[in-house]
Amino acid sequence: MNLKVKTKLVKEISESQNADIEKIKAGNDIIIECKNLNLWYDDNHALKDINMIVKKNKVTAIIGPSGCGKSTLIRSFNRMNDVIEGCKTEGTVEFRGRNIYGNRISAMKIRKYIGMIFQKPNPFPMSIYDNILYGPKIHRMRDKKKLETILKNSLEMAVLWDEVKDRLKDSALGLSGGQQQRLCIARTLAIEPEVILMDEPTSSLDPIATAKIEELINDLKEKYTVIIVTHNMQQAARISDYTAFMYLGELIEFGETEQIFENPQERLTENYITGRFG
Amino acid sequence: MASTTEIYEQDTTEFEIEGAFDTDKLVHLILLMCASLATIVVFFIIFLLFQNAGNFFRKVPLEEFLFDDHWLPTDEEEPQFGAYNIIAGTLLVAFGAMVIAVPLGILTAIFIAEIAPPKISKFLKASVELLSGVPSVVFGFFGLIILNKYIKEVLGAPSGATWLSGSIILAIMALPTIVTVAEDAISSVPMHYREASLAMGATRWQTISKVILPGAISGITAAVILGLGRAIGETMAVLMVTGNNNVFPDPITDIFSPLRTITGTIGIEMGEVPANSLHYRALFALAIVLFLITFIINLTANFIISRFNKKLRGELKSKSRNQILIPEIIKENKKTITYLILSILFGWLLTNIFDIINAVIISLILIGIILVLRIISPFKLEEYKFLIYFYMLFTLLAWVFSTWFDWETAILMCLALAGFIFILKILNPINQQRVVFSIISIAAFISVLSLSIIIYYIVSNGLPAITWEFLTEDSEDSGRAGGIFPMIVGTLWLTVGAIIYAVPIGVAAGIYLSEYAKEGPITKIIRTGIDNLNGTPSIVFGLFGLAFFVLYLDFGISMIAGQLTLALMILPTIIRTTEESVKSIPQSFREGSLALGSTKWQSISKVVLPAAMPGITTGMILGMGRASGETAPILFTAAVFKQKSLPRYVIQPVMALTYHLFVLATSIPDSDTQAAGTALVLLVLVMIMYSFAIYVRNSYQKKKNW
Numbered sequence: 001m002n003l004k005v006k007t008k009l010v011k012e013i014s015e016s017q018n019a020d021i022e023k024i025k026a027g028n029d030i031i032i033e034c035k036n037l038n039l040w041y042d043d044n045h046a047l048k049d050i051n052m053i054v055k056k057n058k059v060t061a062i063i064g065p066s067g068c069g070k071s072t073l074i075r076s077f078n079r080m081n082d083v084i085e086g087c088k089t090e091g092t093v094e095f096r097g098r099n100i101y102g103n104r105i106s107a108m109k110i111r112k113y114i115g116m117i118f119q120k121p122n123p124f125p126m127s128i129y130d131n132i133l134y135g136p137k138i139h140r141m142r143d144k145k146k147l148e149t150i151l152k153n154s155l156e157m158a159v160l161w162d163e164v165k166d167r168l169k170d171s172a173l174g175l176s177g178g179q180q181q182r183l184c185i186a187r188t189l190a191i192e193p194e195v196i197l198m199d200e201p202t203s204s205l206d207p208i209a210t211a212k213i214e215e216l217i218n219d220l221k222e223k224y225t226v227i228i229v230t231h232n233m234q235q236a237a238r239i240s241d242y243t244a245f246m247y248l249g250e251l252i253e254f255g256e257t258e259q260i261f262e263n264p265q266e267r268l269t270e271n272y273i274t275g276r277f278g
Numbered sequence: 279m280a281s282t283t284e285i286y287e288q289d290t291t292e293f294e295i296e297g298a299f300d301t302d303k304l305v306h307l308i309l310l311m312c313a314s315l316a317t318i319v320v321f322f323i324i325f326l327l328f329q330n331a332g333n334f335f336r337k338v339p340l341e342e343f344l345f346d347d348h349w350l351p352t353d354e355e356e357p358q359f360g361a362y363n364i365i366a367g368t369l370l371v372a373f374g375a376m377v378i379a380v381p382l383g384i385l386t387a388i389f390i391a392e393i394a395p396p397k398i399s400k401f402l403k404a405s406v407e408l409l410s411g412v413p414s415v416v417f418g419f420f421g422l423i424i425l426n427k428y429i430k431e432v433l434g435a436p437s438g439a440t441w442l443s444g445s446i447i448l449a450i451m452a453l454p455t456i457v458t459v460a461e462d463a464i465s466s467v468p469m470h471y472r473e474a475s476l477a478m479g480a481t482r483w484q485t486i487s488k489v490i491l492p493g494a495i496s497g498i499t500a501a502v503i504l505g506l507g508r509a510i511g512e513t514m515a516v517l518m519v520t521g522n523n524n525v526f527p528d529p530i531t532d533i534f535s536p537l538r539t540i541t542g543t544i545g546i547e548m549g550e551v552p553a554n555s556l557h558y559r560a561l562f563a564l565a566i567v568l569f570l571i572t573f574i575i576n577l578t579a580n581f582i583i584s585r586f587n588k589k590l591r592g593e594l595k596s597k598s599r600n601q602i603l604i605p606e607i608i609k610e611n612k613k614t615i616t617y618l619i620l621s622i623l624f625g626w627l628l629t630n631i632f633d634i635i636n637a638v639i640i641s642l643i644l645i646g647i648i649l650v651l652r653i654i655s656p657f658k659l660e661e662y663k664f665l666i667y668f669y670m671l672f673t674l675l676a677w678v679f680s681t682w683f684d685w686e687t688a689i690l691m692c693l694a695l696a697g698f699i700f701i702l703k704i705l706n707p708i709n710q711q712r713v714v715f716s717i718i719s720i721a722a723f724i725s726v727l728s729l730s731i732i733i734y735y736i737v738s739n740g741l742p743a744i745t746w747e748f749l750t751e752d753s754e755d756s757g758r759a760g761g762i763f764p765m766i767v768g769t770l771w772l773t774v775g776a777i778i779y780a781v782p783i784g785v786a787a788g789i790y791l792s793e794y795a796k797e798g799p800i801t802k803i804i805r806t807g808i809d810n811l812n813g814t815p816s817i818v819f820g821l822f823g824l825a826f827f828v829l830y831l832d833f834g835i836s837m838i839a840g841q842l843t844l845a846l847m848i849l850p851t852i853i854r855t856t857e858e859s860v861k862s863i864p865q866s867f868r869e870g871s872l873a874l875g876s877t878k879w880q881s882i883s884k885v886v887l888p889a890a891m892p893g894i895t896t897g898m899i900l901g902m903g904r905a906s907g908e909t910a911p912i913l914f915t916a917a918v919f920k921q922k923s924l925p926r927y928v929i930q931p932v933m934a935l936t937y938h939l940f941v942l943a944t945s946i947p948d949s950d951t952q953a954a955g956t957a958l959v960l961l962v963l964v965m966i967m968y969s970f971a972i973y974v975r976n977s978y979q980k981k982k983n984w
């Protein structure tokens with residue numbers, strides 16, 4: 001399939017899109033909704049008119065070929081793109097119905113509610129203990145007992161407690177890659193966010209560590225909303241409830257995961273899922 | 279049942295910014311102010327130099343100052359301020375140092391980067407770095423006591439205090455700078471260049487000479503320029519060994535002639551002149567000349583380095599319009615320019631040997647021969663060019679030798695040298711590599727040896743002086759007996775004070791540059807300011823301290839004036855190391871922290887800074903080492919030779935190891951042992967700090983696993 005045909009297909013899609021979203025919206029448990037979201041890195045138009053919703057206590061996967069804007073999109077959900085020089089956003093991202101790019105909104109506070117896990121585990125160069133309590137401490141939590149509870153709860157939630165409970169004071173950099181990533185998840189859980197964004201959280205891990213994280217994501221659903229970017233289509237199919245397929249900065253198709261994988265409405269989606277390009 | 283959306287909409291105020299006060303903005307502002315300080319200081323130094331030079335240039339015409347060679351500032355009837363010899367002496371002694379240090383330094387750098395086995399290379403690198411901390415007054419002491427004696431007794435010079443000894447000492451001092459910077463440049467040539475060349479069957483030496491050195495050439499040039507800057511700005515060592523006679527070497531190759539330099543003149547005379555007298559102003563005028571020379575040197579070096587770095591990062595587009603034109607012109611006409619310079623030198627040489635008319639005639643004949651060759655020869659002139667270069671170069675060399683030996687010896691030496699080069703050229707690559715590598719190894723050996731001899735001398739002569747009393751008692755009999763306890767304390771006070779003033783500002787400025795500064799004109803100005811502050815000669819800091827802290831703020835000769843002067847001097851070191859170590863902290867740490875809802879300043883202060891701490895500590899200790907080894911900045915601001923008690927207040931003057939050693943070595947006869955002991959204590963103190971800094975850095979580099 002050559003590039004021209006692909007771009008043409010992309011253009012035809014927008015109309016059918018809105019219909020899908022309306023259908024999913026029905027449940028009224030929407031936590032994030034972006035409307036006509038556009039984003040530029042200097043002159044590079046990286047996100048084009050994205051309309052998408054994220055439902056509470058569900059796992060939403062974002063898939064698409066490399067460079068299509070997955071990371072950019074997920075980072076715009078908690079304004080992590082603010083840090084990048086020359087990055088400009090238009091349109092709205094509503095979290096609980098309030099536009100996070102609106103006036104008087106503090107990006108710091110948004111990030112407290114919408115946490116993020118990165119592709120490469122990035123524990124801070126301090127002890128496991130300090131890593132977990134970093135978030136609560138910067139948010140001015142000082143009660144010792146409460147901190148201890150948070151520590152234990154978040155590590156347990158991230159299924160790491162048993163492995164590290166005897167070495168809480170050791171450097172987090174001594175953990176294995178998979179453990180480090182679970183530590184980062186626990187660190188995010190410690191600030192009790194509502195949404196957890198994950199940008200290819202397993203791409204630097206081996207299959208066993210990956211399986212553990214996937215299991216963990218499944219557990220997290222109960223209390224949290226998860227948005228995950230992944231390159232691995234089986235992973236998206238296994239763990240997500242909704243899937244968004246992106247291509248060249250546009251959202252091509254968005255729907256329930258089962259439908260996307262078994263009965264994609266768009267040729268592009270089908271081609272991507274069946275591995276005809278990528 | 280109310281929809282979830284509605285419930286949420288009621289409590290979204292918790293996402294809002296609270297109050298109008300923004301800590302991040304305040305922090306940003308404070309850091310910016312600290313970063314600007316370095317630049318402001320540079321401007322302030324320039325301003326104060328000119329202000330204190332005052333009406334000097336109205337009383338003494340600029341031509342007289344620059345081109346007259348009568349320097350009689352204290353003449354009662356008619357003081358004269360012709361600084362020609364002094365300025366020439368500054369340049370000559372630095373030039374001589376470069377003639378020695380550049381080949382040695384570059385060859386040593388090649389040895390460390392390319393030839394030595396990893397273990398030796400690592401050891402050499404660390405030692406060279408360590409030796410860059412040897413205080414200049416220790417070098418001066420060695421030169422005065424040992425080198426000068428050697429030159430007098432063995433080489434038969436009328437007096438030991440000569441241009442030659444000044445250049446040798448300066449060369450040894452400039453070596454660490456040249457080696458470190460050049461080695462960095464060579465090592466940063468990407469590995470795949472080497473592999474590509476070796477894979478084509480080139481020998482290692484061919485790879486080095488044809489691929490690596492050309493790739494590192496601008497870095498190496500910068501190393502040379504920085505070394506030159508160091509040599510020109512050096513005070514104490516030069517002052518102690520060159521004799522300080524206001525003469526011009528005659529003939530100009532007379533390396534046994536004594537010399538007088540700008541720094542030496544200021545160092546000797548400033549202590550004795552009344553403030554704001556014409557003589558005082560004349561010394562500031564000299565300082566302006568010195569500052570301008572080093573300023574130009576620094577700008578050039580930094581320009582070359584930044585281009586080199588850009589080239590390494592592949593940012594330099596081959597022909598962008600924004601580039602400053604001059605270097606391009608030079609690059610394109612490299613050969614013509616070399617040709618021109620050589621011709622001028624050659625012409626000047628001819629006028630030296632013959633009178634002008636004969637010189638012109640000979641030149642004309644030579645040009646005629648070249649032209650005829652060009653016309654009648656079946657070959658193109660291009661092929662002769664190399665020969666012509668060589669011919670000119672060797673004639674120059676022969677003439678230089680001839681002023682030292684007789685004509686026959688000079689010509690023989692040149693022929694031998696030419697023969698050697700010729701043989702080297704026709705050897706097969708493997709043997710060629712053998713010969714070249716042995717030369718390089720010998721050069722590296724000489725570098726290390728020269729530095730070790732000094733250390734060895736100081737240690738072996740100083741050890742007998744070291745006793746418990748020496749370390750814990752005050753001096754007696756003008757330093758001929760007793761100990762150096764107050765000087766140790768004074769040096770520590772000065773150092774600690776300097777660190778206390780410099781660290782907060784320097785660290786803040788470093789953080790600003792790495793975390794907040796956006797590339798733009800303001801950042802550029804700040805960076806230029808810091809770079810220039812870094813290259814400003816320490817004696818200029820001394821004058822600044824005198825003019826500003828001692829006289830203008832009326833602190834008098836006092837500990838605090840010395841501490842502040844030293845603080846300004848080490849500020850660039852601290853800024854740079856902070857910036858570099860903060861920059862080396864991966865972006866993912868900052869993102870991880872921001873993603874947890876921290877402010878920018880929280881992520882910096884809680885995650886980035888702790889991770890960068892070893893690097894910052896390194897900078898701090900290096901700064902301490904530098905502060906404790908400096909003499910020139912405290913010469914007129916803080917130090918006294920004798921004082922009744924330890925200073926109790928910061929407005930009292932102090933005794934210091936460096937100054938004590940300086941006075942013992944230059945003015946107190948029969949105090950050699952005490953002086954050597956002082957030198958040893960000073961050396962040990964500084965070396966401890968430097969090795970600690972290097973240790974912290976190395977163990978941190980090993981440990982860091984992100």
Ligand SMILES: Nc1ncnc2c1ncn2[C@@H]1O[C@H](COP(=O)(O)OP(=O)(O)OP(=O)(O)O)[C@@H](O)[C@H]1O
Pocket residue numbers: 041044046064065066067068069070071072073084
């Ligand atoms: N910091 C940045 N500055 C400038 N352009 C950027 C930046 N980050 C991403 N881009 C550009 O934006 C587009 C989308 O990038 P993004 O990282 O979002 O893609 P992605 O789908 O996450 O790719 P991958 O699967 O490789 O991670 C790309 O064209 C990329 O070059």
Ligand SMILES: [Mg+2]
Pocket residue numbers: 070071072199
């Ligand atoms: Mg990505």
